[in-house]
Amino acid sequence: MSVHPDLPSWNDTPTRQAIIGFVHAATDEHGPAFVPPAERVAVFDNDGTLWSEKPIPVQLDFTLSRLARLAEHDPALAAREPYRAAIERDYRWLGQALVKHYHGDESDLKVLMRAVETAFKNQGVEEFAAEVSGWLRDAVHPVLKRPYLSCGYAPMTDLLRYLEAKGFTTYIASGGDRDFMRPFAERIYGVPPERVIGSALGLDFDDQAEDTRLIYKSHTEFFDDGPQKPVRIWSRTGRRPLVACGNANGDIPMLRFARTGERTGLRLLILHDDGEREFAYTAGAEDALARAQTHGWTVVSMKDDWASVYGDR
Amino acid sequence: MSVHPDLPSWNDTPTRQAIIGFVHAATDEHGPAFVPPAERVAVFDNDGTLWSEKPIPVQLDFTLSRLARLAEHDPALAAREPYRAAIERDYRWLGQALVKHYHGDESDLKVLMRAVETAFKNQGVEEFAAEVSGWLRDAVHPVLKRPYLSCGYAPMTDLLRYLEAKGFTTYIASGGDRDFMRPFAERIYGVPPERVIGSALGLDFDDQAEDTRLIYKSHTEFFDDGPQKPVRIWSRTGRRPLVACGNANGDIPMLRFARTGERTGLRLLILHDDGEREFAYTAGAEDALARAQTHGWTVVSMKDDWASVYGDR
Structure with a gap:
């Protein structure tokens, strides 16, 4: 070396x-x-x-925190994917959605992407950038720690x-x-x-x-x-x-x-x-x-x- | 000065x-x-x-030469706008299409844009760039000369x-x-x-x-x-x-x-x-x-x- x-x-x-x-x-x-x-x-x-x-892309971890917040006061939403996975930090469900996508099966990725798309509706680009920066200041990789x-x-x-x-x-x-x-x-x-x-x-x-x-x-x-x-x-x-x-x-x-x-x-x-x-x-x-x-x-x-x-x- | x-x-x-x-x-x-x-x-x-x-944007002049070529052997096409204007270099028709657009009337601009869009179908980006460069080497402004x-x-x-x-x-x-x-x-x-x-x-x-x-x-x-x-x-x-x-x-x-x-x-x-x-x-x-x-x-x-x-x- x-x-x-x-x-x-x-x-x-x-x-x-x-x-x-x-x-x-x-x-x-x-x-x-x-x-x-x-x-x-x-x-x-x-x-x-x-x-x-x-186990999942960093962006997804960021978005999960937002999805979990959106479903906080909505039990119906909280029972559905990907909000359930977001609240429970179920990386397994999320990881397999991406693996399925790699193999040409888009079904779970579509469910995920639809929620992701909705999560930031009407937010300004500059406010979004500030939110990303703020989250990343403290965020820790769940496995690598x-x-x-x-x-x-x-x-x-x-x-x-x-x-x-x-x-x-x-x-x-x-x-x-x-x-x-x-x-x-x-x-x-x-x-x-x-x-x-x-x-x-x-x-x-x-x-x-x-x-x-x-x-x-x-x-x-x-x-x-x-x-x-x-x-x-x-x-x-x-x-x-x-x-x-x-x-x-x-x-x-x-x-x-x-x-x-x-x-x-x-x-x-x-x-x-x-x-x-x-x-x-x-x-x-x-x-x-x-x-x-x-x-x-x-x-x-x-x-x-x-x-x-x-x-x- | x-x-x-x-x-x-x-x-x-x-x-x-x-x-x-x-x-x-x-x-x-x-x-x-x-x-x-x-x-x-x-x-x-x-x-x-x-x-x-x-009198018209330079890009339009470039596209006209291509439209004229496309309609060369097609009398039906040559009789229609914007091919007719292209062949006859009728800057008046083209100029008014843009002025109408500035005032919120998109009708003629749409006719024009449709032809413009079709004109380069399936051309490669690098071939297009070479065609633009070649045309510009000799092209002269019609009024300013x-x-x-x-x-x-x-x-x-x-x-x-x-x-x-x-x-x-x-x-x-x-x-x-x-x-x-x-x-x-x-x-x-x-x-x-x-x-x-x-x-x-x-x-x-x-x-x-x-x-x-x-x-x-x-x-x-x-x-x-x-x-x-x-x-x-x-x-x-x-x-x-x-x-x-x-x-x-x-x-x-x-x-x-x-x-x-x-x-x-x-x-x-x-x-x-x-x-x-x-x-x-x-x-x-x-x-x-x-x-x-x-x-x-x-x-x-x-x-x-x-x-x-x-x-x-």
């Missing part, structure tokens, strides 16, 4: 060498693989790629900084909610709000008062997963990414988009194989792992490639 | 002084109106704000550079098509693709071949005008703008959004009163001009405040 000036939280494995080799080639002005700085776009999934997503604010992967922030130092522009491109990520993405990852791409609730412009506000509708504008990821990346950046990093089947289109005939990007897939320091699972990543094998994507083993997961363990 | 180190294409009028005064206050670390650099977001409408929009590439307002590029030098991040926030503007926004205005906000056709992710593509659908995802402008600005930047600049009624929500109780932004409204060097008109801007009077927005007179319109006249 030696410390490297570039990517210090990484072990010196073939994976680390592949990353550095790719970046050297893309930034070598006289080499055949040179890419001008303006086109060096790197996109990163968030949940399971930049921070832990088990560490603050959520310390659940970011140190090797990934190393990678963000390394790429930025090499002239890349980094973006988060997550299935998670854009406005949920924005209040903490800069603090945890050093990525400012304008470079956070994610799912979005529809917005209404409320101009009744002299001070105008943007308020959330109770329906999703788009769910930034699967084939929507390349669409949203193009909408926001106007570029095809050169580096794409994910960990699940929903990231496959984004990783594929990082390649054209003329130019092959760096495709990184985080493998959760470290039950000791984090969680060990491949559910929801089977197709992505298979494609990594057949298409030369670089698989990152948390166990072997990372000297540290959270910086302190 | 003296030349100033800041905003050299502007005359030294109260308007220029208001802009500089506002920027000084926002960047004075010890003053009460200080705004941190990250929150210094400046948004600019495009057509009629950064370049000329008469100067290349469209030289139809940007010199005082506005001065203003973009001045704000950037003062720590602002500049964005284009236009009703025009986002992907139409991206191929030239950097060249004319120095604004890169990731900072171009505009209307958008829906996109499909085509992954049939090994090389994936994004292709246009034949319907609009959103029309970035009126109340959609603040929505799109928030979606892209995650910030409320500090400076907003427009020229028409569709810019009112964007300009209003640049103010909260705690913080009043700089709202600039370009007044087209220079029939000598550009065009003189207020149609479609009546409400905005009225609001400028009652709410202290800064009206920019092209005739009085600009020493030069295009840099050479």
